[in-house]
Amino acid sequence: MTSRVPPHPDRADITLQGVLEALVDPVRRSIVAQLHLATDPISCGHFDIPVARSTATHHFNVLREAGLIRQHYAGTSRMNTLRRDDIDELLPGLLDACARDHQAQTPA
Amino acid sequence: MTSRVPPHPDRADITLQGVLEALVDPVRRSIVAQLHLATDPISCGHFDIPVARSTATHHFNVLREAGLIRQHYAGTSRMNTLRRDDIDELLPGLLDACARDHQAQTPA
Numbered sequence: 001m002t003s004r005v006p007p008h009p010d011r012a013d014i015t016l017q018g019v020l021e022a023l024v025d026p027v028r029r030s031i032v033a034q035l036h037l038a039t040d041p042i043s044c045g046h047f048d049i050p051v052a053r054s055t056a057t058h059h060f061n062v063l064r065e066a067g068l069i070r071q072h073y074a075g076t077s078r079m080n081t082l083r084r085d086d087i088d089e090l091l092p093g094l095l096d097a098c099a100r101d102h103q104a105q106t107p108a
Numbered sequence: 109m110t111s112r113v114p115p116h117p118d119r120a121d122i123t124l125q126g127v128l129e130a131l132v133d134p135v136r137r138s139i140v141a142q143l144h145l146a147t148d149p150i151s152c153g154h155f156d157i158p159v160a161r162s163t164a165t166h167h168f169n170v171l172r173e174a175g176l177i178r179q180h181y182a183g184t185s186r187m188n189t190l191r192r193d194d195i196d197e198l199l200p201g202l203l204d205a206c207a208r209d210h211q212a213q214t215p216a
Contacts, residue, residue, distance in 0.1 A: 016209040017134060024128045093201035101124040 014067030022066035033102030122175030141210030
């Protein structure tokens with residue numbers, strides 16, 4: 001099933017520019033925050049985001065290509081995990097900041 | 109001379125969204141990195157940035173309005189300092205990440 005896994009950048013190819021471009025979008029920041037606050041992988045269909053499925057797919061692609069998330073298949077579901085170590089190496093504090101911001105904007 | 113000092117947002121009005129929008133631009137990130145690597149305030153005319161003066165003024169305004177820099181006058185020079193404490197509270201690690209990225213891209 002390896003061929004179904006989309007390409008991911010190597011650690012050395014993750015740039016601050018790419019990460020900032022990805023996270024300047026609030027929907028993408030929300031996806032990252034939800035992953036950071038979760039303990040398990042989340043399938044593309046199970047995020048709480050206010051966009052259509054096709055738009056969501058675009059956002060997941062941007063996040064994957066920027067090096068923020070890894071995607072793999074579990075059956076027919078495309079699962080998402082954070083590349084925590086890679087992000088922390090580039091910008092420690094970023095994931096916590098996204099999560100704090102997300103929680104402050106999400107009604108309890 | 110207080111009236112010549114442009115307005116700055118309060119700490120509570122600095123948002124992650126605004127900071128990311130400001131720093132997604134490489135020239136603005138370079139300004140922030142140069143300030144982070146410097147010990148003293150830097151006047152608007154003394155940054156190493158590849159843009160015309162009028163464009164630079166726009167970038168300084170964006171950074172000030174996002175809460176990343178403070179500006180004050182020294183004679184006729186508009187001086188810039190980082191709002192380190194405010195930035196560190198919002199996203200610790202950000203300034204160092206910008207500086208590392210800047211240094212990696214700047215020929216020695």
